[in-house]
Amino acid sequence: MNNTGSQDFGESVEGRPSKISWLRYLRGLFSDTTTAFAIIFLMLIFISTVAAEVVAPYDPIKTNLRMRNMPPLTPAVEDGSFPHVLGTDPLGRDILSRLIYGARVSLLVGLSSALVSGTLGTILGLLAGYYRGIVDDLIMRLVDFQMGFPFLLLALLVLLALGPGFWSVIFVLAIVRWMVYARQARGMTLAYRETPFIDAARVLGCSDARIIFRHLLPNMASPLLILGTLEVAGLILGEAALSFLGFGLQPPSASWGLMISGGRQYLSSAWWLATIPGFAIFFTALSLNMLASSLRSITDPLHRERWLMKGSD
């Protein structure tokens, strides 16, 4: 027996299923054509968001009144400049560049509100499932109430009280969606709290906080992350709807939602103004949704084999 840190209890560890490396997961995901497309598209969006200054061919707020409402594929005014591949808007601003900078706003709103609502919802769900009783009742009644309430209406109501703006939008989107995580986290906590490994932790004298954060939470990470992926897509759409109705972000910020609503009045004269940013949202949300559904089946032991077998041949 070796005494170098790890203890051997004389039990065979061979029976444990081997841990599947994340690389095999990744290969499994890429073996599916649509999922591969989704991942590549999301990576492209992400890179251009981070490096907007480098990638965008034009300054997104520089107006050029000689180049108003130019259709896609219009050559640039100056020789040698990048053509306006996606056209220009009513102030002559390059749409591709605005799209790239707009992605920054839309994704930031989607990701940060998903993060806030995910943290809040997970903690409340864990507490409800772990302590049961009155805490559970209170939290779950609130969840039931919010599940049946149109989230846009609640968001608009809170925005009316708070006033519009970037941080209000993130706050509002976070508080209108926390309950989906709470429901999921509570369900999983209820399932795990009666299992032997939690009993064992309790017998060893772990505190409630340690059981919740060290033993329960890690087991819930992947379903919650998948839910979060889905939610980011929904929140990007939610931000667009709020901005369109005039209660979300205000111009001159350029989110994708604002770009569509800005193009509404030019629908019949310059169709590309509203059409192009709409496609940007659609493909981003679709990719997120497809990725989430692939992740769900690849992390599910019942469906996993089909994916991993394909990836390893």
Next chain:
Amino acid sequence: MTIFIIRRILQAAVVTLITLSVVFVVGRVVGDPVRIVIGIEAEETRVQEVRDQLGLNDPLTVQYWRFMTGALRGEMGTSFWTRTPTMPMVLERLPATIYLGVVTALLAFPLAILLGATAALKPHSWADRLINVTALGGVSIVEFWLALMLILVVAVQLGWFKTSGYGGVEYVVLPALTLAYKPIGRISQMARSAIIDELRKPYIKAARAKGLSEKQVVFTHALKNAAIPIITTTGDEVATILNGAMVVETVFGWPGVGLLTINALSRRDLPLVEATVFVVTGMIIMTNMLLDVAYTYLNPRIRFQ
């Protein structure tokens, strides 16, 4: 069964009370009603006028009691915009929204179930994948953008339906289609997995063994039994449709409760906003209650308990 219905009605009443309390807290405690109604730059006399009209000089408990009892009597104050009672204004708009909602439901449910069943017929086939992507598209699309695209292509280019307004088939088709896409996506996925679950059960083996075609097995045997989980999820779609109605009614100029809500919000007409929220949530709570009762009645396993 009677006990169940009574309990369900009590539950609905509790949710209604919670809803009203949330509306009260958000509008009058979190936000300053005066600032909501007239903005920051306002004269002192106007501020006093609004405070008097909303009864803001009373203690919060008195205000809360007045708000709740008023709501239960169907009195939600006077609109700042039209200076008339708010409840009749909202109820007047209700038929338009119900009309749009019903047409949407009639479009969405049969189509969604057909798509779901077709996908379940051959899992992982190309038809299944196509339906899956179409369904995911429903939850990935911005509703007002879809509305604009339908106006652009179908109404303006092809000239088939009207771009906006209220009326018969030529007016209702585009808004209803826009609203239907999201529920179609969700219900068809639900239907697919419910049917696939059914197909694993022994009675399906019996149906196949007696020589039924796979189509008959799926559409007549599995679908009938999968109906129960499908119907239970339709309740959530009521909120989705009313959610979308605010956006879609705004784009198409459809004179329903959704458009009124948005107008009330942008005019900062607090009493009218509160009345619309009350009516919309009341509608959702009622529909969900009726669906629950109907579902329980339809399911013999619960009915005879």
